[in-house]
Amino acid sequence: MAPEGGRPPVEVRRSARRRKTVSAFWEGGTAVVAIPARFSKSEEEHWVRRMVERLEKDAARRSRQRSDTELMARAAELSARYLAGRARPETVRWVTNQSSRWGSCTPAERSIRLSHELQDMPQWVTDYVLVHELAHLLVHGHTPDFWALVDEYPRTAEAKAFLAGVSFAASRGLTGAKDPA
Structure with a gap:
């Protein structure tokens, strides 16, 4: 044709x-x-x-979709806004091999990886995951001090609920409205 x-x-x-x-x-x-x-x-x-x-x-x-460079810039913005600029990653990048986590952080390398699945989600959800991983550069584990940092992000509860809903739907094979084609 x-x-x-x-x-x-x-x-x-x-x-x-x-x-x-x-x-x-x-x-x-x-x-x-x-x-x-x-x-x-x-x-x-x-x-x-x-x-x-x-x-x-x-x-x-x-x-x-945002590049790794744009993701790194966004991480710097969020660190400045919610973590007084104290979280300074060396690398922040999208990965396609992360299917059971939205994000991960290796504090020793100061590296953050976000699942490419987040690219289609609202920006405020991606921002929450970035703040979560940035907080791990400052506090290891999910301690009360860690959650106090994450909770500086104003949409934490909403983003956690959103991601829980996405995970729930995915665990039951519900992937959204699709054409029968």
């Missing part, structure tokens, strides 16, 4: 083995849409339009 109106080139792949599902992915600069072979031309057009829009939306979302 030829590009139209600034859209990327699209390749439609029909499969006799595919019964109901439609999927889309990038292959180079081409949007590939896989559909069942039995789809009519109008069904194909509908699903191609829908799936290319989804791919473009996802690409736009990813391009808006």
Whole structure:
């Protein structure tokens, strides 16, 4: 399918083995849409339009995601605002290999890692996790002194509840409203 109106080139792949599902992915600069072979031309057009829009939306979302440099700058802002600038990490970065924790801190290395899963969450939730990890640079463990530092962040209770809800839903396989495609 030829590009139209600034859209990327699209390749439609029909499969006799595919019964109901439609999927889309990038292959180079081409949007590939896989559909069942039995789809009519109008069904194909509908699903191609829908799936290319989804791919473009996802690409736009990813391009808006914050870099490690921006994350480090945000950590410095939060440390200054809520921890009197005393928490000074050497590195703050996004990681994709952290599936059971939102964040982690290695005080000896002064490094903080945040799960990439936080990138789609509200900024105030990410800020809470950053403040939590920054506090670990000052106080090891989850002692009353630690929580006193974290509680300087005004949305601590709200962010903890939000993350608890996300964890609860994930533990039951609830990942949000998804298209049947």
